[in-house]
Amino acid sequence: GAGVSQSPRYKVAKRGQDVALRCDPISGHVSLFWYQQALGQGPEFLTYFQNEAQLDKSGLPSDRFFAERPEGSVSTLKIQRTQQEDSAVYLCASSSRDRTYNEQFFGPGTRLTVL
Amino acid sequence: AQKVTQAQTEISVVEKEDVTLDCVYETRDTTYYLFWYKQPPSGELVFLIRRNSFDEQNEISGRYSWNFQKSTSSFNFTITASQVVDSAVYFCALSDITQGGSEKLVFGKGMKLTVNP
Numbered sequence: 001g002a003g004v005s006q007s008p009r010y011k012v013a014k015r016g017q018d019v020a021l022r023c024d025p026i027s028g029h030v031s032l033f034w035y036q037q038a039l040g041q042g043p044e045f046l047t048y049f050q051n052e053a054q055l056d057k058s059g060l061p062s063d064r065f066f067a068e069r070p071e072g073s074v075s076t077l078k079i080q081r082t083q084q085e086d087s088a089v090y091l092c093a094s095s096s097r098d099r100t101y102n103e104q105f106f107g108p109g110t111r112l113t114v115l
Numbered sequence: 116a117q118k119v120t121q122a123q124t125e126i127s128v129v130e131k132e133d134v135t136l137d138c139v140y141e142t143r144d145t146t147y148y149l150f151w152y153k154q155p156p157s158g159e160l161v162f163l164i165r166r167n168s169f170d171e172q173n174e175i176s177g178r179y180s181w182n183f184q185k186s187t188s189s190f191n192f193t194i195t196a197s198q199v200v201d202s203a204v205y206f207c208a209l210s211d212i213t214q215g216g217s218e219k220l221v222f223g224k225g226m227k228l229t230v231n232p
Contacts, residue, residue, distance in 0.1 A: 033219060042119075042206050042222030043160070056219065089158065095218070104220065106152075106160040 002026065004107035006092050012113045013082045021077045021110045025094030032075050033104060034067055035091040043091055049075060050097070082114045117142045119209050121223035128197055129231050136192045136226050138207030144168075149183065149190045150208040150220065160206070166190065197230045204228070 005024045013019050025032050031050055035043035036059075046065065048056040051072035060067070064083075069075040079086055089111050093104040118141040128134050140149065151163040164174065166183050174181050178198075182191045194201055204227045208220040 031218070035220075040224075042208075042224050043220070045219040045221070048219055059219075091160065093160075102218065103162055103165065104218075105162075108157070108159045111158075 004092055004094050004105050006090075006107040006110050008110060009108060010111050010113075012115065014115055015082060015084060017082050018078065018080045019082055019112060021079075021090050021112070023075045023077070023092030023094075023107060025073065025075070025092070026105055027073075028096065029094035029105075030072075030097040031095045031102065031104075032069055033093040033095075034075070034077050035093065036061075037089040037091055037109070039088070046077070046090075079112075082112075084114050087112055087114045117144075117147075117209050117211070117221045119207050119221055119223035121207055121226050123226045124224070125227045125229070127229045127231065130199060131196050132230075133193060133195050134197050134228060134230075136194075136205050136207075136228070138190045138192065138223060140188050140190065140207070140209050142209060142211070144211045146211070148210045150210070151181070151190075151192050152206045152208060152222075154204040154206065154225070156203070163192075194228075197228075199230050199232055202228060202230045 007022045034046040037043040045059040047067045049069040064080045066078045089109040091109045092107045095102040095104045120139045147168045149166045153161045171183050178195045180193045204225045206225045207223045210218050210220050
């Protein structure tokens, strides 16, 4: 079956450029998460959507980071005026919300390199 | 604040050896979940196990076993008779069970396991 997909898989940007990373969650999954994974580190939470509502954006590192999920399915993480410290793998995960706890299924990630 | 510590950063073993991955967590919540994920070189995080804070029963699944001890805030993971395919980075993670909460995961820094033939 189809899992979580992300595109592009790799992105190289010059410092100062804007980038947009896409996440296609598993069909029907209500919850969607974005995580940032720096080299040699564990993933760190960025933001959470329940359907189209962004309920938690406490992990976004600066106002250059913006995420949206306008129709409650596909989500886009946008980074404006990229900096070298933004270089990382950006992971998307989705889950249903029909049990006490719902496992998060992760996509393959987008590796962003800012030169 | 929640925190997960994986003190080991890298372990190298020879195939068929047993290996234990340590995880210590901190949380003020009385109800929470603990997880182990595997990240092979392909990069995709693979879910291995979930444990809730009410259930301290240890679990065995094939070559994998987990030891949850609330008294020491530890959730250790053992691979018995390791195989080359077990080579990966392993992450321990924590999530609260707040009603209506985001269920966001807090990860440790990961432990890279290399199993040599």
